[in-house]
Amino acid sequence: MASPHSLRILKEIEKLRNLAADTNPSSTKFILDTTPVENPGSNIILGRILPKSQPYNQVAFQIEMKLPIEYPFKPPEVRFITPIYHPNVSEDGKICVEILNSGESFKPTTTLVDIVKAVVERVDNPSVEHALQAEIGAEYSQNRTAFDRKALEMVKKHDEVFNVFDLLSSTPGAKLYSAYMDYKYENQMSEMLLNQLKSSRSTNGLEEAVKECISAASNEHDPSIQKILLKAALFGRAFLCVNLNNPKNSIRPTVSLINDLCTNVIRDLRLINNLQHINISMPITYKQFELIGSRILIDRLLRRNLHEFATSVTKLLRMPPEEGENRILVQWAVQELVNPSNTNEEAIADTIKTRLSGIPGIPFIDIIEEAFKLKKYTVVRRLLDVKISLSAQIDILLKLNDKEEALQKALSCGDTDLALFVLMRIKASEPLSDYMLRLQRLKSLPLKLHLQTTSDQKVELTSASKLFRKAKNETVAQLVDDEARLIAKQDELEKKLYNVQLKGLSLVDTLEILLINFEKDADTLRKDFNVNDKRYWWIKIQAYAKKNAWTQLLEFGKKPTSPIGYEPFVDVCIRSQKLDEARRFADRSIYSSKLDDERLPFIFAKVQMVDEAINSAIKLKSIEALNFIEAKCHLSEVNLTKIRQSRDKIQDYDDNPLKNVFKIFNRGNRADE
Template sequence: MHLHCLCYTSPVWLSTEIDGIRIISGRTLDFFQRLPDEVFNVFDLLSSTPGAKLYSAYMDYKYENQMSEMLLNQLKSSRSTNGLEEAVKECISAASNEHDPSIQKILLKAALFGRAFLCVNLNNPKNSIRPTVSLINDLCTNVIRDLRLINNLQHINISMPITYKQFELIGSRILIDRLLRRNLHEFATSVTKLLRMPPEEGENRILVQWAVQELVDDEARLIAKQDELEKKLYNVQLKGLSLVDTLEILLINFEKDADTLRKDFNVNDKRYWWIKIQAYAKKNAWTQLLEFGKKPTSPIGYEPFVDVCIRSQKLDEARRFADRSIYSSKLDDERLPFIFAKVQMVDEAINSAIKLKSIEALNFIEAKCHLSEVNLTKIRQSRDKIQDYDDNPLKNVFKIFNRGNRADE
C-alpha cells in the first residue's frame, strides 16, 4: 500500500463535503476524496465496462489503431441494447467527477466519439433501429457547460474551487449569492448568461445588488474624505452631508479642496458647473459668480447663470450673463429668445425668436414679458408668417435645397 504524507507548518482546518474533505492551511487548500467509481471503472486496465471500452476505442482511433473498430463492434453487438449509450454516459459521468481539465477533455472527446456512432449500426447499415440520442445530446451540452464554469471558478481571480457534485447540490442561485458576497458582480453576470438563468433570478438581481454596493462604497469613501478634510480645515462640519452639499461648502473658501474632491469622485464638467453656480448663488457670492462666468466657454451654456440670478432677484446680474450668451456658448443658440425674455430684454428676445422662426419662443415671450402694443403686434404678425410658412407645401423643397447648398459649402 502506498502512503502519502502531508506536512503542514501551520495549523489546519478540516471541512467535510458531500464528496470529500477540505484541508485548509494558512497558505494552501487541499481536497481529498475517495476515487469515484465512475473514474475507476473507465481507467482501470482490467475493466470491461462499456465506458472503459469506449475510452480505449477512442484512444485507439486517436492513434490510428484498428482495435478501435473492434471495440465499437463489441459495444454495438453487446447483449445490452444500450451498450454504446451506456458507454457514452459513463465517460460523461467520469469527466464530471474528474478535477483535471486535461483529463476531462479526453473523457468528453471519448463520449462525443461514441455519440457519433449512436445512430449507426456498424454491422448492418440498413437496420432501422436507432437509439434515442436527444437525452445524450442534452447531457453532453449541460456537462460541458457546467465543467467550463467549475474550472473558471478555480481561477486565482475567483478562488472558489467546488466539485461537480457540490455544484449540483447548491445550485446556480446559491452560487450567484456566494459570488455577490465576494463582490464578483461582473463574473456573476457572465455566469447567469452562461446558465441562461431568468433575468429576475439572475442579471436583474445582480444589477440591483451591484448598484447598492457601489452606493455603499462611494458613501464610505465620502465619509473617509470628509473626516480627512475636517482635520485639515478647522471649523468645517462635513460629515453626514451629501457629495453635492460638501462641494458647495468647499467651493466658497476652499476651492482647491473642492477640485480635488471632484476629481476623486469623477464629477463631470456639466454637473460641477451646476454645483458651482448654485453654491455661489446660495452664498450671495455674486462677484465670484461673475468671475466664474467670464470663462471662455460653459459646458452648460449661460442660461443656468441667468436662472440662479433671477431666483435671487438679481436681474442686473442676470442681464450680464444674457449678453454673454450671445457670443460665448453655442449651447445657447436656440435658447437666446428664452434667455432674453427671462431678463425682460424684449426687443432682443423678439428679434432672436423671429430669426429662429420659433413659434414656441414667441409664445414664451408673450407670456413672460411686459409688452407694448407695438411689440405685441410684431409678435402676432411674425407668428402668422411662420405658421403660413409651415403650412406651405413647398417648404420641404426649400429645406432640401438649403441642405444641399450647405453640403456644397
C-alpha cells in the first residue's frame, strides 16, 4: 500500500480502531475484526457496532464494508452480517442510509468513521419513510409492542456472542477475546488480562473463558467470526496448564476435557459450514445439529442421494461402521434395486456382491428383505450365499416356498429349536398327510413336535414313535420318546409349582424359567435329561440376567472352572445394560487368573476400560484387538493416537524378516533365567 489511495485507507482503518478505545459513554462504539491489512488483496472491512437504543443495545452487530476500486470517490457497500429485525435493513442485510447515496450525501471527504456513525444512528432511530421492508416499517409505526418483541427475540439469539464482543462486558470470554486481540496486535495488555483470568476468584476463570468463546463460536453463523472466536479459545487453552507467575505449578485436571471440547466443536462447525455449500444446500445451526444428531443427518443426506458426501461425514464424525458407512452402502444397494433402469436382476446381484462382499459388518439381510419386497427373487437367491445368519436364510427360503432346502439347512446345523421352527412353518402350510410323509422320507431328524392339547400330544407322539421305528429310524424314535418324557415332566412340574406354564416349551426354555424361581427343580431336570455343563452354564447365566440376580451371577462366576469361559458373563451384563456389573468380571483381584489373556483386551473394551484395553492389546501385540478397541470404545485424541502408533509399530514388527530370530533369542534368554 504505497499509493495515496492505500495510505488513505490505512488512516481510515486506524481511526476505526480508535473507536474501540474511546471511553466516552456517548461516543460511537465499533469493534474492528478484519481489514485489508490482515488480508492483502481483500477489499472488505469487518467490524461490530454497538447501538445505544433498546433492544439493539444488548448485542454487537457485525457489519461488512466493501470498498470499491473508486473509493473514496464512490461510497462503500455496507451490509449487516448479524441478522437484525429493522425496517431500514433488507433481508440480505443492506441498510438504507442517506450518506451512502453516491452523488447526494456522500463526498470524497466522507470517512469510514462517518459511515459507521451514520449506520449506528439509523439503527437507533429507524426511518419509516425509507423502510426497505414495508411490513416491518408498518409494524414499527402501528404496533410498536409487537415490533419490540420480535426485535428482542432476534437479539437474544446472539446473546452469547454479544457477551464476548461487548466492550463493556466483564465476562471471562470477553477478557480472553480482548487478550487474544491484544496479543495479535502485540499489545502488552494481553499478559495482564491473562493474569486476571488466572487469578480470578471465580472457579477456573480461564477455563470458563475458553468455554464461553467456544460456545459463542457455536452460536455464530459467519465462518470468519467462528474462526476468530475459536482462535481466541485455542489461545486461552494454551495457557490452561501454565501459571504465568509460577510456570512450575501443577497442570489443571480438566485440560483434556477442554481439548476434547475444542476438537469436537471445530469438527462439528466444519461439517455445518460444508452443509451450507450450494451443492449440499442444507443450512442448519450448531444447536439444530446437536438436537437431530448424526444419524438423522445421514438419513437426510441419503434421501438426497448424497452417498459420497454422507460417507465423508461418517469418517469425519468417526461413526461406527454399522451406524455410518455400512448403512450408507446398504442404502446404495437399495437404490440399485429400485432404479428403474436396472432390469437385469443377475447383474444387480453381481454388482452388489462385488462391491460389498469384502466389507465386514454389512447387513446383507436388509438388502435381501428389500429385494424380496420389490419381488426381485433372482437377486434374493443369488445373495443368499453371502454371509448372513442361518436363521435369516431359512426364513427367506420359507418365504420363497422352498421348504425342502429350508428344512435341510435347519437339520444340517444340528439346532433342534431351529428345526422345530421350520417344521412348524411347514406343518401350517400343507395338509397333515403330506407333512407326515415328509417326515417319513427323512433319514435323520432331530424332532420336537409342537401340539396344542395334552391328549393330542400323547396320541401323536406315540403314533410318530411307532412310524419311525417301523421305518427303522431308531435315533429319531428315541428323540420322540424324549419329547414325550419332557411333556410328562412339564405336567408334573406344573402341578407341583402352580401358576407356571411349561407346556409347549423347549427343554432350554423350561430350564431357564425354572432357574429364575425354582433353581433346585432346574438342577433335577438337567440331570434327568443329561444336559452337559457347557450348555447348562449358558442357560444359567442368561436366567440370572433375566431375573436381575447380579449378586448370584457374580458368585456363580467365582467357581474355579467355567466350561464356557468368563467372557459370556461380561456379554450377558452388557446386553442387560449393566456396565458396572460387567466391569466387576474384569476385576483382576478376583478373576484375573481365570480370564483368557488373549481375550483380555476385548473384555476391557466391552466394559469401556479404555486404558487397560489398550495396554493389554499392546502387550499381546494384537492388531485385531486394537481395531476392536477403536471400533467399540469412546476414545480421546490421546488414546486414538496411541492406538495408531502402536498398530504401526506392531505392523512394522510383523513385516520384519528377523522377527523369528528375535523370538529365538527371547526364548533363550528366558531359558537362561
